[in-house]
Amino acid sequence: MAPRYAPSLRSRLGPLLLFLQTGFIISAFYFEIRDEAIHRDIYAEFQDVNVMVVLGFGFLGTFLVRHGFSSSGFNLLVAAIATQWALILMGIESWYDKGRIFVDLRSILVAEMSAASALISMGAVLGKANPVQLILLALLEVSGFILNEWVLLSLLKVRPLNEIMLLHIFGAFFGLTVTWILHRKGSHEGFEKEKFDKKSGLFSMLGSVFLWMFWPTFNSVLVEDHVPWRKLGAVCSTYLALAVSAVTAASVSVLSSARGKLNLIQMQSCILAGGVAVGVSMSAVHQPWEAMAIGFTAAVLSSTGFKYLKSHMLLAFDCHDTAATLSTHGLPGLLGWFAHLILEIKNCDDHTVAIRFAVFHICTLLVTITISLTMGTVTGFLLSLNFWRPPQNRKCFDDQAFWEFPHLAVRK
Amino acid sequence: MAPRYAPSLRSRLGPLLLFLQTGFIISAFYFEIRDEAIHRDIYAEFQDVNVMVVLGFGFLGTFLVRHGFSSSGFNLLVAAIATQWALILMGIESWYDKGRIFVDLRSILVAEMSAASALISMGAVLGKANPVQLILLALLEVSGFILNEWVLLSLLKVRPLNEIMLLHIFGAFFGLTVTWILHRKGSHEGFEKEKFDKKSGLFSMLGSVFLWMFWPTFNSVLVEDHVPWRKLGAVCSTYLALAVSAVTAASVSVLSSARGKLNLIQMQSCILAGGVAVGVSMSAVHQPWEAMAIGFTAAVLSSTGFKYLKSHMLLAFDCHDTAATLSTHGLPGLLGWFAHLILEIKNCDDHTVAIRFAVFHICTLLVTITISLTMGTVTGFLLSLNFWRPPQNRKCFDDQAFWEFPHLAVRK
Amino acid sequence: MAPRYAPSLRSRLGPLLLFLQTGFIISAFYFEIRDEAIHRDIYAEFQDVNVMVVLGFGFLGTFLVRHGFSSSGFNLLVAAIATQWALILMGIESWYDKGRIFVDLRSILVAEMSAASALISMGAVLGKANPVQLILLALLEVSGFILNEWVLLSLLKVRPLNEIMLLHIFGAFFGLTVTWILHRKGSHEGFEKEKFDKKSGLFSMLGSVFLWMFWPTFNSVLVEDHVPWRKLGAVCSTYLALAVSAVTAASVSVLSSARGKLNLIQMQSCILAGGVAVGVSMSAVHQPWEAMAIGFTAAVLSSTGFKYLKSHMLLAFDCHDTAATLSTHGLPGLLGWFAHLILEIKNCDDHTVAIRFAVFHICTLLVTITISLTMGTVTGFLLSLNFWRPPQNRKCFDDQAFWEFPHLAVRK
DSSP: OOOSSOOOOHHHHHHHHHHHHHHHHHHGGGEEEOOSOOOHHHHHHHHHHHIIIIIIHHHHGGGSTTOHHHHHHHHHHHHHHHHHHHHHHHHHHHHHHHSOEEEOHHHHHHHHHHHHHHHHHHHHHTTTSOHHHHHHHHHHHHHHHHHHHHHHHHHSOOOHHHHHHTHHHHHHHHHHHHHHHTOOTTGGGOOTTOOOOHHHHHHHHHHHHHHHHHHHHHHHTTSOTTSHHHHHHHHHHHHHHHHHHHHHHHHHHHHTSTTOOBOHHHHHHHTTHHHHHHHHHGGGOOSHHHHHHHHHHHHHHHHHIIIIIHHHHHHHHOOOOTTOHIIIIIHHHHHHHHHHHHHHHHTOSOHHHHHHHHHHHHHHHHHHHHHHHHHHHHHHHHHTOGGGOOOOGGGTTOGGGTBOOOTTOOOO | OOOSSOOOOHHHHHHHHHHHHHHHHHHGGGEEEOOSOOOHHHHHHHHHHHHIIIIIHHHHGGGSTTOHHHHHHHHHHHHHHHHHHHHHHHTHHHHHHHSOEEEOHHHHHHHHHHHHHHHHHHHHHTTTSOHHHHHHHHHHHHHHHHHHHHHIIIIIOOOHHHHHHTHHHHHHHHHHHHHHHTOOTTGGGOOTTOOOOHHHHHHHHHHHHHHHHHHHHHHHTTSOTTSHHHHHHHHHHHHHHHHHHHHHHHHHHHHTSTTOOBOHHHHHHHTTHHHHHHHHTGGGOOSHHHHHHHHHHHHHHHHHIIIIIHHHHHHHHOOOOTTOHIIIIIHHHHHHHHHHHHHHHHTOSOHHHHHHHHHHHHHHHHHHHHHHHHHHHHHHHHHTOGGGOOOOGGGTTOGGGTBOOOTTOOOO | OOOSSOOOOHHHHHHHHHHHHHHHHHHGGGEEEOOSOOOHHHHHHHHHHHHIIIIIHHHHGGGSTTOHHHHHHHHHHHHHHHHHHHHHHHHHHHHHHHSOEEEOHHHHHHHHHHHHHHHHHHHHHTTTSOHHHHHHHHHHHHHHHHHHHHHIIIIIOOOHHHHHTTHHHHHHHHHHHHHHHTOOTTGGGOOTTOOOOHHHHHHHHHHHHHHHHHHHHHHHTTSOTTSHHHHHHHHHHHHHHHHHHHHHHHHHHHHTSTTOOBOHHHHHHHTTHHHHHHHHTGGGOOSHHHHHHHHHHHHHHHHHIIIIIHHHHHHHHOOOOTTOHIIIIIHHHHHHHHHHHHHHHHTOSOHHHHHHHHHHHHHHHHHHHHHHHHHHHHHHHHHTOGGGOOOOGGGTTOGGGTBOOOTTOOOO
């Protein structure tokens, strides 16, 4: 008979966290705060991204009725670790050259965006992995993402804006690979506690709405300021794409339901599709209608994917994707990549330039997906070790495996 | 016997949304992003207004215990549609002149404020109308509001700041007219599911608190920058009026209760009264004590209205006002209008000028109320058609009429 | 037999609020809005602090399962009163000199930070005091805090930044003294309703996360702009300290639990410890690793205190500290004070200067603690009068003592 209680993480999680944090503090001896005036703009942008990463992603996962503490708590924990780790990794070059790692708001912001790629992957394994596994996943994923960045920057000379936005594609494929390798027997019957209720749906609505509201910052933050209206364009395009996505997601949701009802969790994911797709194609979107058309297509893809792909992936590929990472980030990300290609080619007068861009753009995607799948596979096999004490099937999607509850808690 | 299930909206809501969204995207071929540097200030203000419209208004209505998904979800949907629609309507003149509709953050912001007038009216019919009806209401209301704006601007030369702030009065009377026409037999007995509980009260507290915190932006955003301290004055006045409202609303709430208890839903509405009233009278408020006195009076009016008017309106006029739109926006709005009149006259040395201002100011109100009531009546009769498949009385205030719930959802 | 219902506050709370608010409005005749351009930066900072005070502190206390309305509602009420009161007290000098009290965003912001000291103390008596007591506590505490400020400024020439940051120490000791004097027989058995559940834990998570996200503003807002990179340093240091605290708090939480589980309420308090400690020592922290080390130590202290001190204080000193004010604000505050001392001495080349600084720094602390304990004692004895009608033990931690609930509210 299986043990009644989830295995204790005391000897795994505690030392791991202490070890990591001590290591980070020791590395911080090489940190130096860049000696410049604070720029109010970057601070406001940093706060917006901070809100998206900590609150948005954190509460988006609280729809799982008995997994709210874990969704929000582990998200904060992983974000805090992954950001510090990304800050160190991104500083290695400067540390090698000058012996110092320079820290300012912009570098923390980029580190948080790299951490976001790990939070996206977390969505795929949410509820089925313990915090030790989530932290290891985040460390490896951030390493992979920064490796990918470095490869794209140094080999293909991709612009920083464009390669950071690939985080949606990178995160989605990484997460799917991990959850595919960590497949549990019994997933097909469904997990007893994988469901939502009236209140948990509202908590995740909160996360979704914060992501929706602040997404224009997320997409515009890395747009260069030296062509000033580009930033305005990025903000307006993202806003319009999100508005279109919200309407389209509701439409597809009601049309694809036999009794004409909306699905809240589907909407929460799919209203964001326009933001993802426009983010990935940002540097090629110049007209509002282009952004809106991308938002429309992204929402249709994402909603349809949520409705039909999720269950098919489980049946056909043994791939259980808790928070629909594929349709929330993967498909809209790929669509954004494709829209970028089409728009760029459309604007080219010269065939040779167009073909060269296409080859370059396809290489960018191939490199990203290759690194993502490779790192995902390595991570998946590492996490499948029993040493990390994963929860039993019966304890999946259950806060009680990881959180103390007062015994006398009775409902009113 | 009445049917057990709410009528399916598949054939109504889905096509309507698709049709609207396609139409908006086609109109967007004429959109052009204004070619100017982004101004960080306007972006921060845009975000604040965005938070108020999407999160504030959305969660304010979640106090209804079984209507949280609808309150927050339909609010987002209606806001996304109404903003796009307002953007197009506001651009008609420029489209006629130059063949383009110019879009920038300021125009999106003003479009969101116009959409807010529809969200205010939605409060009156909340829980009793289906999303199709809400969307039609929003389209007609935004059209009416922009018509009103155009009439006031071109006939009476009202300043943009002043006429946009009339959205509280416009929205309240529009909503009341619609809910009066849509009166349901059986409202007098009360709806079974029209109530709040411990958790739903906290969700709406969240919405209320976000409105309270960001209201200073809402009132100051349209104040012209060229007299710079005017904007500071608007922010400080609004903050002080809101603080006074919060204290006064609590006081009236406890004094008007037989057993000396506070009412959370009453407080959530009435702490905002000062913001509404000061907003409407903004251009005449010059001293902090004036703002505070207006906040005090507005909260007294609003709290008393919430306590006594709501039930009387139902009994005497067959007018069921779910979210107390009259006392939250209508009465404080009228008070603000009146305070504006008094303060303006007080500051006039010349009798003739004072009388001319009074006539002008009264005309402004009369035009607004006339257009609001007329459009409200038209909308009300349109929405009363059975073609839109309104929910049965038993399905009012119930998310299950519109949202999928997993059948196996059991409470812990 | 004890009465079944909590005593009515109609004759206490209503008149008190009316009297205070009328008094504030009358004082406001002397208010004058400072005649200067609004500075966008200060507005954004004001909004962040506003969010922390109203939303952050308000929702942090909602973990109590039946006390959510009171935690969030009374927090708003007390914040609105205490801010107005602080605005008046801070203006007395200018009123005496020039007959006017100048109001601008900076003065409202500082008033809100003074009000925050009262909200910290409220945490210690939360659930055991009625709103009348909370309001009196806030009035006296803000008076004491501003007296302390005045003494430190005029006698010891402490810089404004440093003495305002003492609010954590002042608030914690004030609150502990009050709760110690208000000790109830029966506290040792525990209060029936002092517990959390799945949803209430998520509401307080929301408050905690907002405090965590905006704490960099709280610490940097008073840093002088004239050395521009100081403000950037304050923001980065606070962010890093908070990230370290989050990881460390989780580590200590899991290590100190017999079954290796995390405690959500403990984490919600202790992830903030780094922000408190770095805030108090801000003007001496120059290196990122210093901030991170302080964050680490603060989180260890705070988590250990939460786990062991809370129950010992109740057993040994009859001091029941609802929201763990000692370990959330008291211990990290003291640590910050100590870190400030050490860092300042470390950077001194001259022994005499170091010793003079140490004496000065110790005096600052002694004055603060003395005034805090004295005012706390006075407040405690005042609040212990039966005249204020405190709730019975059975009605502690229960919203039903103060808030109307519809009788027909049945759970789905």
